[in-house]
Amino acid sequence: MSSRVAYRSAFRLMAVFVWCVLSPLWCGAAELDPDALFDPGRLLEVEITLPEEDWDQLRRQTRFRGGFGAMFGSDPADKPFTYFKGDVTIDGVAVGSVGVRKKGFFGSLDETRPSLKIKFDKYVDQDPAAGLDKLTLNNNKQDASVLSQLLAYRVFNDAGVHAPRCSLALVKVNGRPLGVYSNVESVTAPFLKARFGDDSGALYEGTVVDFHPRAVEKLEAKTDQENRADAKRLAELLEGEGGLPVEELSTLVDIDQFLRFWAVESLLGFWDGYTQDQNNYFVYDDPSDGRYRFIPWGADVCFTTGGGPFARMGGGRHSEAVHAAAMLPNRLYHSDGIPARYKQAMLNVLASAWEEEQLLAEVDRVEQLVDGQLHEDQLASARSGGWGIQPLTTDRVREFIKGRREVVMAELEDGPVEVAKKPRVPMHTVEVGAASGSFTTHWSDDPNAAQQSDQLKLALTLNGEEVTLEEAGVVAQPLQMPRFGPPGPSDGPAPAPPATIEVRGRRASDDQRLTLTLVIDRDALAAGKTEPIRVSGSLREGAGQFGFPGQMLTGTLTLTSGGTNEGDEIAGAFEAEIVEMRGGMFDGMRGGPR
Secondary structure (H helix, E strand, C coil): CCHHHHHHHHHHHHHHHHHHHHHHHHHCCCCCCHHHHCCCCCEEEEEEECCHHHHHHHHHCCCCCCCCHHHHCCCCCCCCCCCEEEEEEECCEEEEEEEEEEECCCCCCCCCCCEEEEECCCCCCCCCCCCCCEEEEECCCCECCCCHHHHHHHHHHHCCCCCCCEEEEEEEECCEEEEEEEEECCCCHHHHHHHHCCCCCCEEEECCCCCCCCCHHHCEECCCCCCCHHHHHHHHHHHCCCCCCHHHHCCCECHHHHHHHHHHHHHHCCCCCHHHHCCCEEEEEECCCCEEEEEECCCCCCCCCCCCCCCCHHHCCCCCCCCCCCHHHHHHHCCCCHHHHHHHHHHHHHHHHCCHHHHHHHHHHHHHHCCCCCCHHHHHHCCCCECCECCECHHHHHHHHHHHHHHHHHHHCCCCCCCCCCCCCCCEEEEEEEEEEEEEEEECCCCCCCCECCCCEEEEEECCEEECEEEEEEEEEECCCCCCCCCCCCCCCCCCCCEEEEEEEEECCCCCEEEEEEEECHHHHHCCCCCCEEEEEEEEECCCCCCCCCEEEEEEEEEEECCCCCCCEEEEEEEEEEEEEECHHHHHHHCCCC
């Protein structure tokens, strides 16, 4: 070989080497192995950096931020969590300019260790994880063992139910360790493509909602292919009088797939899932045959007995073997032939996905893997329960696995299990009144400020009757928001909460105290914004702070003067629709269906 040829060959090799090393830096983040991201045998390392002021704002965001309607979905326009721009390093691979936001509904909300979503392409067109567009990091707030999601999704998948992959991750934000999170595969287009072979169908997420004529519109469409005709028809069938037309139902729902899904939820003691709590699930309108298939989600409260805090509201009986509070499982279980099919589905799940020795070995492995890595709040949660149930500890998971087969089969052995005669009516809203008026008051930062009666005019109707308030007055002050989780040592001063206008008085007909609260964007009030401002809030009777079970309101406020400094004059006019939350846990609080 001549020296010139050797030189050229060496140059080419050097060029290839330089390209392989530097091209990830020139062309975007180095590629992440998506399978490695969900390897349950190791701890993923996730380090997030973003401006400290953005982190403080992110972690303190709450579903009360946009008003009470945002907590239970009475106002769909309320989006409580916003994205912030940051960078993330995953197992040493840097990905810049990602979107980071808080996530969670109620039980998992936390200010010190919030659950998080990381969206890779929120600000930059990039695909660092071969089709995975985001990370979902759940804080395991209700799971001191950090085992629930890891094991639950494994059982679902082993049973033949398409479910997210899951691993555990050590999460840091701006250098601060936040402990062990569950890294759960997001149910988005890449998930649908990988599991169903086609991502062109309609996907819906169910959060405290069910297939019922009063609630089906609350299913959240996650794709552009929204078509609720089948969902509405399913709701009509399930709410209909007489026997359930199972044959027609089978054209809308893959019943065999649902039986497996249902059996796994019951076996796992998943009290906050679809079949028991009408919560935490996806349904996919599979293009292969146009039938719905259920996908589990939010599985952080499995491996528990008793059915959760709402199991016996209204006097219902809870079965460990057959969760049947929701519309579809309840109506199906009362249909000819379904109890036998359900029992066979449970036997199949026990045979294919419930190997006690393997599950217990996994418990031992994870216990060693996370030893010394838990955040102090996670250690504290193992000593204190919530939601009326004991904390989920590693020892409780072990005992559950050892005894679950016997508990379930003891119920199923002698024939159909006794379940509630009717399904629980899902949470929904009913219009019950309206409020409008005008006022003049003054801003006060004192939460105990006395009400004022400057120029208050109020028109209020409830349940078709006009309501007259005596001793009525108005207070303008910050919203007194609850905290989710204890404040950490680095919390610092909290950002200013939303503003409220409260109308207080006593109903003339019965002397009952009424408080009408309008929750307002604080910046809009401070600026004295003159165009109509969207508001939400509550109408409560008595002295309860948040009025559960409450009447929610949504409407608009038009200011003539505003401000948020002590003593600033605030004046304006408002009008709002009043709705009442019914069904779900609200009926239990009232003592029965309405």
